Amino acid sequence: MIAIEGLSKNFTTANNRITAVDDLTLDIREGDIFGVIGYSGAGKSTFVRLLNRLEEPSDGKVVIDNQEITALNADDLRVTRQEIGMIFQHFNLLWSRTVKDNIAFPLEIAGVPKRERESRVQELIDLVGLDGREQAYPSQLSGGQKQRVGIARALANKPKVLLCDEATSALDPETTNAILDLLVGINKRLGLTIIIITHEMHVIRKICKQVAVMEAGKIVEQGDVLDVFLRPKQQVTKKFVEQVMGTDDEDDGVDDLAHTYDRGKIIRLHFVGETANQALISQVAKTFNIDINILQGKITRMQHGAYGTLFVQMDGAPDEMDRALRYITDETSVEVEVVRDVE
CATH class of the missing domain: 3.30.70.260 (ACT domain)
Known part of the structure; x- marks a missing residue:
């Protein structure tokens, strides 16, 4: 489903050159919930933004569903991005729009007719559990409700892939579990491939099938979540396992x-x-x-x-x-x- 080969991203400052993602190669199966975990500065957020070219790679390629994302021109990329949904840590909602209008926004951009747009929005509101909150504004919502709007908006154009960049980091533990349960349900119901970027091993433990551990821009360990928990090889992985299992x-x-x-x-x-x-x-x-x-x-x-x-x-x-x-x-x-x- 997703093939990543030799992916790199370099940033140049006045004083030096920083490699945020370093020659990363990875395969993600269709329908998986795949976790990428790392501490701050590991390069994981840059990595996920490279997948839909919100960041332009310095080298390497990304292939999603047999289409090389890194080879697309601007117009083709704009269309292809509709098949790659993304949710963010701080929701990125339009504060002057209601729940209904926030979810409808990507459909408007895609030129979906009004009647079809309204039907799709209501379907998504029901899916994420926001029935009755259609006319509320983001300032009137809890953190969990805001993230449900973000998820619904990301699903509006029926994407094949959902990217989640620290999607639960701003939420309390109970709300985090509710959002993770929602993502598992969406994965099962829609067969959606989900990539979770996080620094919390609890998130990986709860919903992911496969995990990759990032450190200094590289993947230092990867595999089935149970296998990684059982026999962590790298020191950074052992620290993450200790988050859940103790010391x-x-x-x-x-x-x-x-x-x-x-x-x-x-x-x-x-x-x-x-x-x-x-x-x-x-x-x-x-x-x-x-x-x-x-x-x-x-x-x-x-x-x-x-x-x-x-x-x-x-x-x-x-x-x-x-x-x-x-x-x-x-x-x-x-x-x-x-x-x-x-x-």
């Missing part, structure tokens, strides 16, 4: 707690995907003649499965504990690590 300090707390037990084993169980939904602890306790105490853990839901770690203390006859551990290792996809073994 190594929590493991230290488990170690302190573990020293209150003078026998048995301290086990770390690592859950990935649908195994997080299994009643593993009760199943093992019923099957084997052992005692299991849960010390600490955290499991978080993602768009396609779950990810988490559970620390337990296991006590019983050594051979029975070994049988239980072999069962977990051989019969499930849960990863097992013996943290401490007290004989």
Whole structure:
């Protein structure tokens, strides 16, 4: 669907030359919700603006649905942009226009007849949950409602791709979750390819299927969201995962707690995907003649499965504990690590 090859963007100042996006190559599948995450200054916002040529690339090419965006002249680009919707962190609404007129604006620019325009606007108002707010002005709306207007406006011309540049960064957590749920629903209903630019791992965890991590203008890590959570390779990725799953300090707390037990084993169980939904602890306790105490853990839901770690203390006859551990290792996809073994 989207093929990006050798994409670069350089800015020249009076004193030096800044490379905001550095030789970036990436493929995004049709219908995916693809996340690009990075800290401020990583180049992610410049990257997303290169996709529809709000910024002109210094080098490289972007192909969307077999059309090379970077090769289009100004007139063809204007038409093609109608197939690429975009929503922004600060909404970018027309403050002198009502909700209805804001959504209608891109349809007016595209020359859509009035009757068809009005029908499409009402359809979008219903889609994003703004029924009854058609005549309100942006100043009369909450942050979440403003972003719903922005989403509806971006969908007005029935785009194939939706670009979201920090679309939830100005919203509170509850509103953020509501907007993310709306985007997931739009993706499923319309089959729209969505690219999410963010610095929040919560956003990636909640709705994305694939993720790319940017640092200093480059993609330093990418892959399935579950895989990246499970085995982050780069230090910047590990920091993002810690936003959701906590830090190594929590493991230290488990170690302190573990020293209150003078026998048995301290086990770390690592859950990935649908195994997080299994009643593993009760199943093992019923099957084997052992005692299991849960010390600490955290499991978080993602768009396609779950990810988490559970620390337990296991006590019983050594051979029975070994049988239980072999069962977990051989019969499930849960990863097992013996943290401490007290004989």
